[in-house]
Amino acid sequence: MRNGGVSFWWQQVGLPSPTDHLAGDASCDVAIVGGGLTGLWTAFYLAEADPTLDVRVVEAKFAGFGASGRNGGWLSSELAGSPRAYAAVAGEDGVRRLREALRSTVGEVIGVAAREGIEADIVRSGVLTVARSEAQRRRLGGELTAAQVAERVRVAGAVAGHFDPDCARVQPARLVAGVARAVRARGVRIHEGTRATSVTAGTVVTDRGTLTAPVVLRCLEGFTAGLPGHRRDWLPMNSAIVVTEPLDRARWDEIGWSGAELLGDEAHAYCYAQRTADGRIAMGGRGVPYRFGSRTDVDGRTQPQTVESLRSTLTTLFPSLAGVRLDHAWCGVLGVPRDWSASVAYDPATGLGHAGGYVGSGLTATNLAGRTLRDLVLGHDTDLTRLPWSGHRVRRWEPEPLRWAGVHALYGLYRTADRREDAGLGRTSRIARVAHRVAGR
Template sequence: MNHAPTDADTSRRALSFWHDTVPGGLDPRPGLPGDQTADIAIVGAGYTGLWTAYYLKRADPALRIVVLEAEFAGFGASGRNGGWCSAIFPSSLTKVAKVAGSPAAATALQRALNATVDEVGRIAAAEGIDCHYAKGGTVVLARTPVQLERAHEEVEEGRAFGFGEEDLRLLSADEATQHAHAADVLGATFTPHCAAIHPARLARGLAAAVERLGVPIFERTLVTEIRDGVVRTPHGTVRAEIVVRATEGYTATLRGFKRAIAPVYSLMLATEPLSDETWTAIGLTDRQTFADHRHLIIYGQRTADGRLAFGGRGAPYHFGSSIKPEYDRELRVHAELRSVLVELFPVLDDVKITHTWGGALGVPRDWFASVGVDRAAKLAWAGGYVGDGVGASNLAGRTLADLLRGERTELTELPWVGHRSPRWEPEPARWLGANLGLRVMSAADAEEARTGRPSRRAAIFGRFIGH
């Protein structure tokens, strides 16, 4: 029987286009009923926590696992992102090889991420999760000579690490426009290793799959502290052999983790459903995800219901790693995103924007995602995806399932396992540095468009991030 949505459900649906269009209600599950014990407690019911619970329980049904979530499953970045199930790692192959001390290790990590795109589709099909999965690949456009130079460099780097045209290839202008009919295209890179998805459908469906396996998810249960296998909440305490910190952009809200991960906002918009005529002018017939080779990241996809969902960086980092609902929408940034979208596809000049939203993603100090277990501290973790966690979180969940069961596998040997990122600087240095970086990269794009030469400032700053 249908029922009228409550004010609270309406508020939850207003979080993003994805939440607004997910089937079923968004009423939270019951909270933690009191003190409990478990083999493994997972803090966070986003992709990382849910994938970890899923693979652990599938591998060992006898494990006592509980998942604790401050809001509801898929509330954070897992329900609000751009819907790219990609094989992207936040650090370049060259940097991964340097950190790992081995080019082969970097290649192994990338191949594992490539395979993960198919693994997500496999599990979605097996569990009956209709997340609008469409593996159309990613086209990253080059729209200036400097961007085209970066496209060449990316392909050359891929070749140096053993990746052929079946993984990444350079496109001519004509080939690029067969994917996306954007303005001023000089070329592009294309990889098949990405699927467009509806992220909230995946998060909600995955939570239901975890529950079917017998894992309880306690929602509206704010975790305030994790220490020595003890998870403290206002509703009670959970004691476990291992606690998995799967909090990504919300990590700074935990006592003792203020400088572990910086929450940085990414903002998005969605158009009204577009006509067939408009789509003929745009392309993206296989629901390819798309971006371009500018410094300040943009990203988009064609949704299953015929909209363009488009986002990018540009929102400021907020002092003290603050996260507030009012940060989800920035009029200036959303106006700029619309302007960039129309610049790419002029046919959208008069299109109606039906949804604007945003959310915090997690950035480690060295832009190097990691997964690991510290048995002495009774703590495991995964995260630091810098906005590319839809695919990486699945690989993290499978890896944690092996690590926590004491298994030595190909996954547990990957170079992000056990990596420890340095802590972020204390305030105000953290605020100054993060926002300086934002301004540098934004100015670099304008400088390159004006001069036709690569920005030296961007190259210098790139050493401090994933380049």
Template sequence: MDDHARYRQRSLWLDGALAEFTPRPQLTGDVDVDVAVVGGGYTGLWTAYALAIRDPGIRIAVVEAETVGYGASGRNGGFVSAGIAGEARVYERSHGKDGIVRAERAMIDGVGWIGDVVASEAIDCGWTRGGAYRVATSVPQLARAKAGIEAKRARGYTADDAWFVTAAEIDAEVRVAGVLGGTYTPHCARVDPARLARGLAEACERRGVVIFEQSPVTSIAAETVRCGRGSMRADIVVRATEAFTTRLPGESRSYLPIASHMLATEPLSQEAWDEIGWRGCAPVADQSYQFVYAQRTPDGRIALGGRGLTYRRGGAIREQDELQPAIHARLEQALRRLFPAASGAAISHRWGCYFAAPRDWSMGVDFDRASGLARAGGYSGHGVVASSLAGRTLADLVTGTESELTGLPWVGHRSRRWEAEPLRFVATRTIAAVAASADAAEDRTNRTAQRIRFVRRWLPGR
């Protein structure tokens, strides 16, 4: 199989975005730039874009191991959503409650910032800002939805940022079977994530950024990035490799590279959409511990993900692990249950993608001026907006620009390293098993599963 076919198989989004594909040049020989960015996903591209806007004269190059958007940036759920990529309790220890409030507001503002770039750069990515729903289909889920609103109020959300909605109010927008109520926030948009990534890459190139593809990096050091067939010398080196960081020397315990999984239906008939509604295209997620999330795609499908994660012992990242029959079967069951009108639709795509989970589930952005080394990542699956904030923050740090972004609590944050194997493998399997059994118990009894308290502290926040 050639690379073009392999890339298109990675997700519904990449299949469409790469229908016509010409790879960018590989990095060969020695190249001198001012800033070298390692990673052609959202973090690397937003960093390059923000730097090029900040200083049009700066020489910037991005080097990508595969093709732009190959990783999670081209395979995620397409939720451009607010909400900090991390644990409030972690950031509060260093920055207090005010730091959390500022972080939440920065994420809210970040949704609009991305929308402005999409409009100004004419990026064709299906951008629709219709907000988002979190729906409850059981009494315990309903209680968590209400508790979630109270928690957001404590972190600075106002009555205009998120609120409780009834089953009838949800039904007026999108008909989800068995819904009892939920929450709504206007701070979310739907996109085709691969088209956003590739459109952003083209916007970077229009501003003079050079992008090398199919050039795996073998080492990153101060002033030097080495690939198999060439190298870059730069005053500033930005590591924007997210889950793939664990493949670099000495970084295997920096993150857990965890695979999340999705599927998509064929385009639905007009009759099915008349029954489902969903004209505003507001993405939907439920309140399970192993939750489900879904969007109405720009070409009239339902794309749905969740219901379990995959971690391979030793943190291996393998394309064959992206397809998980058991998890994809649970996703198909969830699709048929939540959207009965789609029960006859064929599943056209099944895929997975890896995200980086730090030990405390909290992202970090860092720049050491003495060495010229910068890094950002650890979004725990919530990186569409967080990566744009990280890229803009790195641009401010690199150019020495003081801003509200450089004072946010993830700047300078470093998570402790994960435990050695086999402890982390056993722990991840145990936590996942307890979460799955808690969901099953709540579905069966309609009462909160008390067993979840044993693993709650290790579950990522939502």
């Protein structure tokens, strides 16, 4: 089994070689730090809105190296944050508007991919969420019975389910590589292999020179903590994925997963999965959730115990797959603000802006954030700039060792709550409620 190598998705496509390094000091109109989907979508829409702008992206590795090329491939309308946090600043109407914007963004991404000729194995297949205990069923409020769940996918122990049609399966590396091509075609330069070491008003200092610009946008998601002065802004939370060998027809028939719908569960330490275009199951979840000092992985390598935990999850849901080989494992980081809610912000006075903190629900949200940053930078007052995550502010995470201890205790509580509910507790465990308070969710 391969471990790391960025991700299985990139191994399918082929790892790109960094191009167009920043060659000494330069200037431009808009400097974007981070070549993931947030930065790329922002560059795409800015260049589309005003082709005269000199927009440049600075990326330490290559476009899509981070979570954008490692995620589970859920182009989902899931809210990127806490409804309670957004409602506190914009009321329930604000939460509704953000949900509607995310739902429409699923179609926006699919439409751009079609127009730009981006082949990313996209199938608008929806997502099936299953409950495997009475407590999960109550939380889910699922309208599907166990029998109706089994008609789609035969998940062991499923008692109920919910189906959301506003979700599409995606091959993440193909998507982000396609968006990068579309960005370059619009005249945007992506300076890969160029690591930002400092981001301040008007200036991005890198290991290859200094880029000056009146507008500087930070789009680093889980890698934000690597910038001086930003270590406690967003927590780099780890998520890991394993992918099986290709399954034969008999195995697919046995588990009944004949469509391309995404699959998740309602556990507190939840899992997420997709049936890949080449007939595998890619399944992800939290392994070791956080590394001391906000450290990140090395080239996507993950821990053996995480691989075994995901293997156990896979065979718990599908016992008939107990002997299936795992071909690849990898991990990546996502950005988690202290209130678990994403934000998009821009200050015209300083020219500084940022977007991110998607808490694992960013594949769709990156596009919406990119369009929102476009409007903020261009000074347009639109429905997007009035969404409740626009200008959303949150306090910083605690210093070490408090945040390391807190995060590990948090996920210990969630796993304990799951075990109690799996053992027959008919309601959400009070331990999970304590974990929510610890998390600030």
